[in-house]
Amino acid sequence: MLLFFILGLLVHLVFFASIFDIYFTSPLVHGMTPQFTPLPPPARRLVLFVADGLRADALYKLDEDGSSRAPFLRNIIMHEGSWGVSHTHVPTESRPGHVALIAGFYEDVSAVAKGWKENPVEFDSLFNESKYTWSWGSPDILPMFAKGASGDHVYTHSYGAEREDFGAHDATKLDTWVFDNVKDFFHAARNNQSLFSKINEEKIVFFLHLLGIDTNGHAHRPYSREYKDNIKKVDDGVKEIVSIFKSFYGNDGKTSFILTSDHGMTDWEWKLENWKRLDVNQADIAPLMASLIGVPFPLNSVGILPVDYLNNTDLFKAESMLTNAVQILEQFKVKMTQKKEVTLSFLFTPFKLLSDSKQLNILRKARSYIKQRKYDEVVSLCKELINLALKGLSYYHTYDRFFLGINVVTGFVGWTSYVSLLIIKSHSNLTRCVSKEVKKPSWFLLCSFIVTGVLVAFFLLIQACPWTYYIYSLLPVPIWYAVLREFQVIQDLVASLLTFPLRHFVGCLLVFTLGIEVLVLSFFYRYMLTAGLIAFAGWPFFTRLWTRAKVTSLGWTLFSLLLAVFPLMPVVGRKPDITLVMGAGFLILLLSLFVITSLLRKDNFLKEELVVYLLQMLSTVLSMLVVNSTHDSLLRKQGLPLLNQTVSWAVLASSLVVPLLSPTAVFQRLLSILLSLMPTYLLLSTGYEALFPLVLSCLMFVWIHMEQETLQQTGVACRQKLTSIKFSYNTDITQFRQLYLDDVRRAFFFVFFLVTAFFGTGNIASINSFDLASVYCFLTVFSPFMMGALMMWKILIPFVLVMCAFEAVQLTTQLSSKSLFLIVLVISDIMALHFFFLVKDYGSWLDIGTSISHYVIVMSMTIFLVFLNGLAQLLTTKELRLCGKPKSHLI
Known part of the structure; x- marks a missing residue:
């Protein structure tokens, strides 16, 4: 059986990895010829402002009094420049957003897993094609473009990572640092002849990465006063930088300014209807910037030049559009050649919509139109060629x-x-x-x-x-x-x-199929979990359980309905409510007091057990104090106190050790696990989700009792008290029984509760659902992997509670954990197969990303079940001693 589980783990790892070869491969190809417009460019230099995390509605929408948060930029929109909304692709994170802006292509999602500061693959960018580039901003963003640039012409100036503190007094200092350093740079250039000559060259880029808005958005929410004030600070800073450039270069009119964001998009209107709105895809900005300063388009760019942003002659727009078409066509040719070389000739199927003859015909016709000065026709024809080339790129990229x-x-x-x-x-x-x-x-x-x-x-x-x-x-x-x-x-x-009754067989098959479909649909619609839990609530009334155990059945119905409320609660954009976190903490303390009171009534209670519960109460109290204190400190913009941070990590470290000090009797050990994990969950909570593990655990306790009643109903075994059943590694295998049809239901319940634990308070299929405020009791300085690990542990805590309860169900129903686990494996694999067929490579990018993430989540859950099973066995069966001889617990 050990060999089977090892092989099963390897098989699922292969199935899991396959999705990266099928959908997450790098789209890049190499070996293209650089393409640039042969006409003089409109600008000698370009200034790129990226206001990290700036939402379109926050920038464009007027305040309650009708005034703009960014008066300088709004004046530019109305009188000088062009404006629109840049539409991002998933994932909406800083790295892929900046790659799309500066390199012009949408990086494959696997890049996120390979590190934010390094290049998983080498790619061309606007900075690489420039004569010189100077950049200021975050140490997480700037190095990845400097490393990928050829030669020594990209200069970076970044602050220390410790400045990216979500609990800092004033996150606008990140942007102030950038503006101040740019001012110092130009001041120094007047006295440095070498630098002065460089910044007076043509084809140069200045990149200002402004992280303050994103930091304030995470720390205080996008609708907070801090976030809105930061927009005003950026507006003032941009105004000052524009003034410096005009002063330094004598207002020569050869400086192009572009301000955009790396993520954030909405469809609202902001009383700008009278001014032409020019929306773009994020990757379109790279060819626009290249065209403005006359450098070759980034070789890997798939952006389409938004010609309406160019204030130049129709000839220049037509030539630039043709350059854009040839640059993307070059990628198509290289991609086709690479695929043709590794495919048997009789099996190779070329992309029929863009044959060699059609390519030549379109290019010849475009050149003819330019000579005839039919510039609009050139632009239209080039867009047609670009669309065909992009379809062809996608065709060969997904060929296998x-x-x-x-x-x-x-x-x-x-x-x-x-x-x-x-x-x-x-x-x-x-x-x-x-x-x-x-x-x-x-x-x-x-x-x-x-x-x-x-x-x-x-x-x-x-x-x-x-x-x-x-x-x-x-x-x-x-x-x-x-x-x-x-x-x-x-x-x-x-x-x-x-020999099985046909009606019974068909009925069971239909119920099982319906259950699987509900689980699958719950990944798309969380309220399906509510529907399932409501159906669960009526389970005792459709069986004989109601007549045998009325109190237990009522408890099952009550907690099923309470748990059904959580999937209906909001996920993204909810505001912190520390009162609910405190309320959950008080409920845990009341539960602990009830247990201690019950313990003290016994004549033979163990002092060690009392000490364990007192330690858990202390952890709960400390967690509540830390949550409240940290929340107040962050509101006062005083950052995360060191004492709070130390206590939080200590509570987290002890949460997996303290349960091992309690007796291994089912009731006592499960209760101890809950009381130990809840303080950590409180530290990671910001609102109503703090109540979720408590309600879930109550339902798990009732579930164990219900399964005992169900088993007794079948006459398999006599009922035992949970206080008399102990978890043990060395369980006598002779007490195990054969599987019955009802065991399939038990396995389905387990999978359903796992999915509920996963989606009950959120949906991490979308990375937007991550709330960094959850980890502020542990750290506030930006650290993507540490923050991700903490949020992952928050997600796993309800998993662990369900898994431990499942261990108890297996023990109390005298069923081999291996047999029931195999049924769970089959159910999970059927779900994974569903999602494999539901993966889409068409439609919106959000639909594509979500469909892929669903498959990854289910496959991860299947793999994690093996590890969670081991963790649950460790938590339920391992026993540590405070001192002296092994404990013996008398009931």
Whole structure:
């Protein structure tokens, strides 16, 4: 069985990794010829302001009194410049946003996992094509463009990472630092002949990265006064920088200014209807900037030049558009050549909408239109060519997607079939009528699969496929061999099902299918969890449980309905409510007092157990004080107190140790786990979600009792008190029983509760749902991986509670954890297969990103179940001693 779990883990890791080869591969190609417009550019220099985290509505919308938060920029919109909304792609994070702005392409999502400060792949950018680039701002953004630039012409000036503090007194200092350093730079240039000559060259770029707005948005929310005041500060700073440039360069009219944001978009209007709005995609800004200063378009750019932003001749617009088309067409040609070289000629299918003849025809016609001065027709024709080239790029980029998808699905179905057969063969009585004679698999079957594997490997070899393709293509071969060698089990299963009442079988199949679909839909619509929990609430009334255990049934109904409220609560944009966090803490203290009071009434209570509960009460009190104190400190803009930070980390460190000091009796150990994990969860909470683990745990306790009643109802075993059942690694295997149909329901309940634990208070399928305020009791200085780890632990705490309860269900129902876990594995794999088919590569980028993340989440959950199962066993069975001899707990 250990070997099976290791193999299962490896198989799921392969299935998990396949999504990165299918959907998360880098879109970049190399070997293109640089393309630039042959006419003189309108500007000698370009200044790029990126107001990190600036929302379009916050910039454009007027205040309550009708005044603008950015009067200088609004005046530019009305009288001098052009404006619009830049539409971002997912994920809406700083790194991919800046890559789209400066390099012109949408970086694959895997780049996020490879680090924010390094280049996962080398790419061309506007900075690389410039004569010189000077940049000021965050140490997380500037280095990645300097490292990728060829030569020594990109200069970075960044502040220390410790300045990115969400709890700082004034986050606008990040922007003030940038503005002050730019002013000092130009002041120094007047006395430095070398620098003076460089900044008077043409084709130069100045990049000002302004992080203050994003920092204040995370710390105080986008609707806060701090966020709005920061916009005013940026407006004043931009006004001052524009004045410096005009003064330094003698107002020569050769400076282009672009101000944009790396993420944030809305469709509202802001009383600017009388001024032409020119919306762009984020990647379109890179070719615009290149065209303004006359440098080659970034080689990997897929942006389409927004010609309406160019205040120049129609000839220049037409030539620039043609350059843009040729630059993207170059990528298409290289991509096609690369794919053609590694594909057998009789299997290669070219992109038919853009043949060589059509390319030449469009380019020839565009040149002819330029000579005839039909510039509008040139722009229109070039846009057509660009759209075809982009479709062709997507076609060749996803060329192997169908082939890889077929292999993954084949392996998936085979693995799920094999696990199902293993359950039936080893843990059920459906095949007890099987003949005692065990038939060995035929040599013909083995040889057939060996030959199949060799042929598949040879096919991949002659096409020079990556090594990962071998894994995806060859993995189904041994899996399906393992399935077909169990032909006797399949035959006996079919025979058993034929004797099963058809109406009963169809009914069970429909209920199971409906349950799976509800789970799948809950990833898209959280209220489906509410519907499922309401259905759960009525479960006792449709069975005989209501007549046997009225109090337990009422408790089940009550807590199911209470838990059903949480998926209906808002996810993104909710305001912090420390009162609810404090309320959850008081409920935990009341629960602890109740337990201690009950303990003291016993004549034989153990002092060690009393000490454990007192430690947990102390942790809860400290957590409540830290949450309240940190919230007040941040409101006063005094940052995170060191004492609060120290206490928070101490509570987190102790949360996994203190439960091990409690008795291993089911009730006591589960209660101790809850009381130990709740203080950490309080520290990571900002509102109503603090109540979620408490309600969830109450339902879990009732679930354990309900399963005992259900088991007794079937006459499998006599009911035992939870206080008399102990968790133990060395459980006697002889007490385990065979699987029954009702065990499928238990496994489904478990998966449903896991999904509820995941989506109950939020939806991390979208990275926008992350609330950095959750980690402010631990740290406020920006650290993406540490903050991500803390938020991940917050997500895992409800998982751990459900998993520990599941351990208790398995123990109290005398069912092998391996058998029930296998059913859970099958359910999870069926869900994962659903999401694999639901992955989209069309529609909005948000739809595409969400569909991919759903598959990744389910696959991660399946893999994490193995580790969570180990963690739950450790928390429930391991016992530490405070001192002296091993404890013996008398009931």
